[in-house]
Amino acid sequence: MDGRGRALLVPHGPIVNYRMREIGVGLLGLGNVGAGVVRLLEENAKAIEARLGAKLVIRGAAVRDLGKERRAEIDSSLLCDDPMELATREGIDIVCELIGGEELARELVLAAIGANKQVVTANKALLAVHGEELYASAESNGVDLYYEAAVCGGIPIIRALREGLASDRIESIAGIVNGTSNFITCAMAQGGQSFEEVLATAQAEGYAEADPTLDIGGGDAAHKLAILAMLCFGTRVELDDIHVEGIETLAEIDYAMAKQHGYVIKSLAMGVRREMGIELRVHPAMVPQSWLLADVPDTKNAVYVRSYALGPSMYYGAGAGMMPTAMSVVSDLIEVGRNLGANATGSMPLRIQRDLPATAVIPMAQLRSHYYLRFTVADLPGTLGKLTTILGQHQVSIANLSQTVMPGDDEHEQVAVVARTHEALEEHVQSALQAIAGAGLLLAPTQLIRIAS
Numbered sequence: 063m064d065g066r067g068r069a070l071l072v073p074h075g076p077i078v079n080y081r082m083r084e085i086g087v088g089l090l091g092l093g094n095v096g097a098g099v100v101r102l103l104e105e106n107a108k109a110i111e112a113r114l115g116a117k118l119v120i121r122g123a124a125v126r127d128l129g130k131e132r133r134a135e136i137d138s139s140l141l142c143d144d145p146m147e148l149a150t151r152e153g154i155d156i157v158c159e160l161i162g163g164e165e166l167a168r169e170l171v172l173a174a175i176g177a178n179k180q181v182v183t184a185n186k187a188l189l190a191v192h193g194e195e196l197y198a199s200a201e202s203n204g205v206d207l208y209y210e211a212a213v214c215g216g217i218p219i220i221r222a223l224r225e226g227l228a229s230d231r232i233e234s235i236a237g238i239v240n241g242t243s244n245f246i247t248c249a250m251a252q253g254g255q256s257f258e259e260v261l262a263t264a265q266a267e268g269y270a271e272a273d274p275t276l277d278i279g280g281g282d283a284a285h286k287l288a289i290l291a292m293l294c295f296g297t298r299v300e301l302d303d304i305h306v307e308g309i310e311t312l313a314e315i316d317y318a319m320a321k322q323h324g325y326v327i328k329s330l331a332m333g334v335r336r337e338m339g340i341e342l343r344v345h346p347a348m349v350p351q352s353w354l355l356a357d358v359p360d361t362k363n364a365v366y367v368r369s370y371a372l373g374p375s376m377y378y379g380a381g382a383g384m385m386p387t388a389m390s391v392v393s394d395l396i397e398v399g400r401n402l403g404a405n406a407t408g409s410m411p412l413r414i415q416r417d418l419p420a421t422a423v424i425p426m427a428q429l430r431s432h433y434y435l436r437f438t439v440a441d442l443p444g445t446l447g448k449l450t451t452i453l454g455q456h457q458v459s460i461a462n463l464s465q466t467v468m469p470g471d472d473e474h475e476q477v478a479v480v481a482r483t484h485e486a487l488e489e490h491v492q493s494a495l496q497a498i499a500g501a502g503l504l505l506a507p508t509q510l511i512r513i514a515s
């Protein structure tokens with residue numbers, strides 16, 4: 063100190079006997095993401111230490127097959143095949159759950175929490191299905207449960223919603239949250255390929271799962287929306303409350319018609335706050351070409367948020383993949399590590415506004431939207447009249463109508479009649495479609511696509 067009580071900066075030599083604090087990490091699973099975590103911790107060690115003020119040290123990794131080749135260098139003495147033992151082992155401060163699936167992951171996470179470990183997970187299905195139980199357990203044990211990598215891979219959307227927008231009121235979100243679906247819709251929009259061909263490419267490139275049902279059927283997006291909706295609207299969401307439709311029934315003609323009308327087809331996960339509750343839905347949508355979401359290419363993800371104070375904001379990037387997802391996991395490790403250092407674990411509420419009563423999810427029948435309807439019918443006199451009459455009888459007003467000969471139908475017997483509607487009530491549209499299906503006019507099921515606005 064100088065004479066006036068100010069601290070003096072004194073040059074000093076190297077710090078002797080200084081030992082960086084260590085934080086023990088246990089990896090449950092060492093697949094692609096686990097290997098990415100190992101690599102990032104190694105390759106970015108200096109920066110991570112500087113940002114955290116401590117060293118993240120992998121003290122064990124539980125794997126199913128000890129002999130399997132890995133995508134990252136790891137000392138074989140760290141490998142074990144008993145995840146439960148590792149999840150509760152002394153010396154492990156943070157358990158990193160990367161095995162996926164629901165039941166075993168749930169047991170392991172609960173055991174880790176019970177043993178006072180902090181937990182980082184990338185498992186969206188686990189949180190979407192068992193979130194309530196896990197959050198409650200983490201809260202009552204005063205431990206951290208972080209899950210940035212569970213939604214949109216490398217995009218820090220959880221942090222943005224939980225912290226960046228913590229003071230705001232989120233009115234709606236619209237996200238492209240499944241990279242495989244986005245890859246398929248982008249490729250289909252280029253034309254010249256069937257859904258099956260594009261899906262086969264996605265599988266060959268490793269974007270889609272071997273069983274891609276969750277991707278293309280919308281289930282994966284619903285898991286992510288359940289987690290996002292809890293953060294955005296402070297409500298508990300049951301997966302069954304989310305209306306889910308996939309992209310598997312869309313045909314090349316739908317993409318061509320979308321383009322003709324100034325739209326791009328995207329699979330959207332949407333959450334909208336209304337006066338009576340919230341809308342939660344995953345389905346293909348016609349997105350105006352002028353929207354930022356219309357330009358999201360290939361396997362990329364994006365979430366467009368509208369909030370009261372900020373207005374619109376968008377979060378964009380790689381929603382999957384080894385290094386982007388590992389990046390989110392390691393960022394969580396750093397944050398949890400900081401909480402450990404500050405003795406502040408368990409202090410971040412896992413559910414924003416958790417004391418508010420559950421917000422009602424509005425039934426899909428109450429949705430108001432504009433619709434694209436494609437009817438496959440025989441090119442016979444009176445067909446168009448019958449179709450439009452039934453739509454009118456159900457209070458569905460047509461804004462635009464066109465008829466196209468189906469590709470490959472040289473005889474001009476089968477046509478696609480496409481109607482774009484004015485705003486209508488989903489309930490009315492569905493009852494009109496039922497009546498049309500019962501009127502013996504259709505040669506194939508009708509394709510409905512909601513128009514985003």
Ligand code: HSE
Nearest residue numbers: 239240241242381382
């Ligand atoms: N199968 C998912 C996707 C991976 O295609 O986006 C990330 O959840």
